[in-house]
Every structure is written in structure tokens, then in C-alpha cells.
Amino acid sequence: MDQKKQLRWFTVGLIAFNMVWGLGNVVNNYAQQGISVVTSWVLILVLYFVPYALIVGQLGSTFKDSNGGVSSWVQNTSTKRLAYYAAWTYWVVHIPYLAQKPQAILIALGWAFQGNGNLVNTMPIATVSLISLVIFLIFLMLSTKGLTTLKVIGGIAGTAMFVMSILFILLAVGAPMINSSVEFATPHLDKVSTYIPKFDFGYFTTVSMLVFAVGGAEKISPYVNSTKNPAKEFPKGMIFLASMVGVSAVLGSFAMGMLFASNNIPKDLMANGAYSAFQMLGEYYGVGNLLMVIYAITNCAGQIAALAFSIDAPLKILLADADSDYVPSWLRKKNKKGTLINGYVLTGILVSIIIALPMLGLKNMNELVKWLTNLNSVVMPMRYLWVFFAYMLLNKAHKKFDSEYKFVKNPKIGFGFGLWCFLFTAFACILGMVPKFTYAEDPQGWMFQLASNIITPVVLILLGMILPAIARREKNKAL
Template sequence: MNQKQIRWFTVGLIAFNMVWGLGNVVNNYSQQGISVVTSWLLILALYFIPYALIVGQLGSTFKDSRGGVSSWVENTSTKRLAYYAAWTYWVVHIPYLAQKPQAILIALGWAVKGDGTMVSAMPVNLVALASLVIFLLFLYLSTKGLSTLKVIGGLAGTAMFVMSILFILLAVGAPAIHSSMEIATPNMTSVSTYIPKFDFSYFTTISMLVFAVGGAEKISPYVNQMKNPSKEFPKGMFLLAGMVAVSAVLGSIAMGMLFASDNIPADLMTNGAYSAFQKLGAYYGVGNLLMVVYALTNMIGQISALAFSIDAPLQILLADADPMYVPEWLRQRTAKGTLKNGYLLTGILVSIIILLPLIGIGNMDALVKWMTNLNSVVMPMRYLWVFFAYMMLNKAWKNYQSEYKFVKNPKIGFIAGAWCFFFTAFACILGMVPKLDFATDPKAWWFQLITNILTPVVLILIGMILPAIARRDQKKNQAMATVK
């Protein structure tokens, strides 16, 4: 049977489900307001489309590679750099894992109380401790295997995807059903309303846009399962970009209808999605039903994401780890195959980030904003390796064959990879600047700046230390073997 049966529209839909979610709309609207509509169109045209097509060529070229990005890097450069790529892929999940317990608490609060007061009324130290307990519980459960939860989480993820589309349809359609509905943002029919102010403050927010459209490397395994990759894969990616554009633009317009762009609520990043469904439920006469359904599906989805993201990235890092770069103690498994010290290292690093806010965060909304922005700085670091591998691929293009090519000219291909690489780095570096007024809370401003810089630096430095420990272990083992 010919396995190359996946059509371009199927790949586009699979990729859309992987990349997109309502949180992307809410988080970016909370930072830029209605002018984010223009930002979405720019980021999709200048960054996301070339990014997705680059991934397609890498996936097609290295179709037998199981390690994803790290395999691409190893094939185009060295084993050492491949290790750093694998380490980066794993370590960027540390802040991501640290945020999940907060998201679970917020969703639970809305499902139980019907508003955001349950968590917002809690002191930050209590939120941090509750988040730590939740994380440690799921860290322990992950060592026992959570296959059932992962299946349920997959269903919840699909439900979340449906809710994201439903939100757009209900919000955009609300004025047609309720002619008396008041539009929160003024002058939404004027083009000038959607033009951003391209100042320094604006550029500090683009890391959130990069974070939102990232993750396209997950679709690489599907490239070679297509009937005609060279023709169909680009079609699928343009379909993906079109769906993301429609969802982002209409979703942002929907947010503008519900929340005033010139007076964005301070808790929008924390409670915006729930509040939006609550408002829509009131318009359509179903009370809190939409909000409760969203809160429950989001809570289950977040629980599954927490469980899955503890184990899966760790397996990718350590499953075929090179003894030259990864110490033996980190690769040790129990009789049941559990990476016990890998889980221990994950637990220590995530616990530190969960407890960091005790030093310099004063309230729940500030905590959510800081953690979300920290993720937008750290998570895109893994995309850098995708673009690095693509640049190296174009430097030695005669050595590789691919059924699909983004561009046939290797010089143009190298330039495209370099553009995406430096744009990602630019977004991450500027994203480190805190998104709060220095004069209002200088202590919190400095805390966020320092942690936004130190977190990625420290996480990468740990990865640089491990090869030295691995070499020391190898020398010790060789010395012991010589003595025997």
C-alpha cells in the first residue's frame, strides 16, 4: 500500500490544530490592542510562511531522522551542536511547565466560582505553593505513566480548538443578532485604528507573536507522506497561513468588540478568554454555559499538557543521548525504564521558577503576565536551531536530496534561513524588556528584567556544563577499567 496519501488540505488542518489556540489571540491583544491585527498579517507574511516552508524542506531532506531538530543539526553540522539543539528543545519547556499549574488553578476557579476571584484573591506566595504542589504531584504521576490522561487531553485539545473557532463565530455574529450590542473599541471601521505605533515598546512585544506562530517543526514527519510534496506541501502551508490569518484577525476583532482597545483590563491575560465566553453567553442567553465548558476543557487540556510535557521532551533528550555529552547519572533508568534523575533535574529546575515570584511579584495578574512573557522569550530559542540547520543545509546543498525544496537557489535559501534566525533572536532579546511601567513598580520591573535575562542564560549554561561532567565520568571509567 502506498503510504503517500496525505493531501495538502489534510496537512494544513493537522498543522493548524498543532499551532493555533485562543490563548494566542488573547495574549497578543492584551499587549497590543486592536492594532495587533496588522501585526498578525506582518508576522505571517514575513516570518511564519518562510518558517513553515523551511521546516518542510528539512523534513523532506532528512525523512529517516527520528530526532527531529537535533537530527537535522547533526546531519548538517556536528554531534556537539546536535546535543545543544536537543538540550535547548528540552530546557525551554522548564518555564512552560512552571506556568501550567497556574493555568490549571485559574481554569478551576472559573469553573467553580464563575469568575476569576478565587485565584486573584489568593496571595502570590499561596499561588506559588499551590502550583508547586500540583506540579510535584504530576511529576510523580508521570513516572507511573499517564497514557489515559494523554488520550483525554488529546480530546480536550480538539475541544479547545473547536471552542476557539466557536468564539470567533459567536463574537463576530453577535451584532447581527443583537443590534443593540455595544462595541467596546471605538472607530473599528477606521483603518487608522489598526495601525500600530512602531516604537521601542512595540518591538518588545513581538516575541509573543513569534511564540504564538512557532512549533511548525512538529509537522515535518508529514512531508514525505504526501502524494506530491514539491507541489502539495506549499499549498498546505499557505492554507495553514490563511487559516491562522483568518483566526488571528477575526479573533482580534472579536476581542476588540468585547474589550476596549484603549482601556485593556489589567487581568486580560489572566481572565480574558473566560470573561469573553461569559460575555458571549450573556448575549446569546445561555448564561455561564459557554464559559464553564471552556474552563473545564481548558483545565483538562492544561493537565494533559503538563503531564505530557514532563515526559516527552525528556525522552527526546535522553532516549538516544550521546555518552560524550550527557553524563551517565542523567541517563540512568529504573527497572521500569523511568529516567529517574531526568525527572529529578526537571523537578528542581521547574520548582525554582515556580517559587521565583516570591521574590518580586506582587499579584496574580502580574505573575501571569511575567510567566507568559518569560515563555515568549525562552520557548522560541528552540526555533533558532531549525533555521541554523537550514542555513547549513544550503551551505552544502549539493550533498543532499529532497523531494520538496522551499527555494532552489541555495544562496537565497541561506538568506531566508538567516532572516528567520536573526528575527527570532531579535524578538527574544527585546522580549526580555518588562511590559510594565518602571515608575509604577521599579522593584517588579528590575525583578522581571533580571529573571528574563538570567533564566535562558542559566538554562543554557547548565547544558554546557553537562558535557564536561560526561567527559570526567568517561575518564574515571577508563581509569577504573585500566586498574582492573
């Protein structure tokens, strides 16, 4: 019996859940939609997440020997040039993500040591940006040295964060049973009408955050062919994953509704909501700040590990086997230790620019956290577009490829699913660029956020288009 094919559907589902889900997904989406997000979660899971995960399953099964993930799928179904753009997109969308991590570390430290969010809330934006820049540059330098210890810490912190996310739901939902004095912050939680969103333009500008929350399923692809019977077990695992995400999202949002009034959401909920929630739960259960401190320390370790990994891993995917036709030699350059030194320099420059940007148009830490979170929800899903693009082409050329697992057997229906997910992701990204407050509330901040949300992805993509031209010029000079 093949020992590698021993993963069962529930194991695959659990591995995937750990990769995809976190408490931040609940907090950020509740901050944007309130308790009506419960309905949004159900819709996004059925209409988008389940087909997305099953599409990834077929791509992973078809190209089981490919090491490059999405870029390999694109190369196998189209051209080397498009594969380069897929690899570039995968790397470059991590730039705003990296810019957000230092602030998250600062917030976590403030809650761990002060028991509140005042550490960064009272700092001028320029000070926060400068400290964040120092933190980022320290970890950028450390990343060039190799981070074995941090990877171990990251693994432990990731598991602990997962446990805390589940614990939050259990403690919040169980609080009224333990403590009869607990009052629900949101009224009418027992009425269906409370959970129905208002499907207007403002609502659709928040969909990108939901897409961002359920994205990342392509990380599951290496496990497709490790299941006992991919055709039967993998889809079961993905349905199990979607069920767990659904239960966590719905109960987590309900728990947020118990703690924070849906019709009066605190302005700092994205920055401090998770810490405040654990602080309230600690009071309900009579353990003071204990739960909040544990979460703050865990989250701090998790953010540090995520910062280190997200500097290193995407860069290696882009440059480790980069094609000289598309990536100039100076960017592929390695030092004596094999470190892609100029790749780290380029990362440092781009992230530093985004860390410094808020000094031009934001007034406080809450605005900064909201802006960066929303910017990530616009930029990060751009990499998912390549997954659906590869799946459409796979269905176009279905006679050339064979896989143990197929999402749908009819290639035309398969193409339709790929097109739907592609268009939905693009729609969410474009509408997500619109600021989540009105121009009248803060004209300068509104213009800054709209401009930066449009310009950032455009500049990051254009930069990727310039590199092949530089590489071509370099090759012509060598002839």
C-alpha cells in the same frame, strides 16, 4: 499506490493548524498590543511564519528517516556536539512552560466552579506558588508511571480547545447580527487608522509574543513525505495553514476589540480574558455562564494534558538516545521500569525554582501570569533558532543532500531566508526580555522581571554546557 502518501494539502494544513493555533495566542497578543495587533498578525505571517513553515517542510523532507526532529537535522548538517545542544535547548525551554501550567489549571478551576477569577486573584503569591508546586509535583510523579489515560484525555481536550477557539470567533463576529443591543467596546473599528501600530521601542518588545504564538511548525515535519506529491502539495498546505492562522488571528483580534476596549485593556486580560469573553458571549446569546463553564473545563483538561506531555516527551527526546560524550551516566540512569528517574528529578528541581521565584518580586496573580507568559515568549523561541541554523547549513552543503520538496531551489536565496528567520527570532527574544510596563510604575517588579527574563535563559543554556564537561570528567575517571 503507496497508502502512506495519501495526505492532501488541506489535510496537512488542518493537522498543522491544530498543532500551532489556540485562543490563547489571540488573547495574549491583544493584551499587549490592542486592536493594532491585526496589522502585526498580517506582517508576522507574511514575513516570518510562511518562510518558517516552508523551511521546516524542506528539512523534514530531506531528513525523512530521522526520528530526533530538530536535533537530528542539526546532527546531519553539523556535529554531534551541536546536535546535543539542540536537543538540550528543545528540552530546557519547556521548564518555564511547565512552571506556568499549574497556575493555568488553578485559574480554569476557579472559573469553572465560581464563575469568576477570584479564586486565585485573592490568594497571596506565596499561597499560589505553593499550591502550584504541589500540583506540579503530583503530575511529575504521575508522569513516571506512564499516562495512557491522560494521553486520550489530552487528544480529546486538544480537539475541543481547537473547536472552542473557532467557536469564539463565530459567536463574537455573529453577535451583532443576533443581538442588536451589542455595542462595540473599541471605538472606530470601521477606520483603517485604528489598526495601525505605533512602531516604537515598546512595540518591538512585544514581537516575541507573536513569534511564540506562531512557533512550533517543526511538529509538522513528519507529515511532509506523507503527502501525495510533496513538492506541490506541502507548500499548498502551508499556505492554507497560514491563511487559516491569518483569518483566525485577525477575526479573533477583531472579536476581542468588540468585547474589550483597545484603549483600556483590563490588567487581568492575560489571566482571565478568554473566560470573560465567553461569559460575555453567553450573556449576548442568552445562555448565561454555559459557554464559559464549557471553555473552563475544556481548558483545564487541556492544561493538565499539556503539563503531563511536556514533562515526558521533551525529556525522552533529550535522554532516550543521549550520547555518553555529552550527557553524564547519572542523568541517563533508568529504573527497573525503564523510567529516566534522574531526568525527572532535574526537571522537578528546575521547575520548582521558577514556580518559587515570584515570591521574590511579584505582588499579585495578574503580574505572575504576565511575567510567566512573557518569560515563555523569550525562552520558547530559542528552540526555533536551531531550525534556521540547520536550514542555513543545509543550503551551504546542498550538493550532499536531496529532498522531494524544496522551499527555494537557489541555495543562496535559501540561506538568506534561513538567516533572516534566525536573526528575527533572536531579535524578538532579546527585546522580549524588557518588561512591558515602565520602571516608574513598579520599580521592584520591573527590576525583578528584567533580571529574571535575562538570567533564566542564560542559566538554562549554561547548565547544558556544564553537562558535557561532567560527562568528559566521568569518562576520564573510567580510563
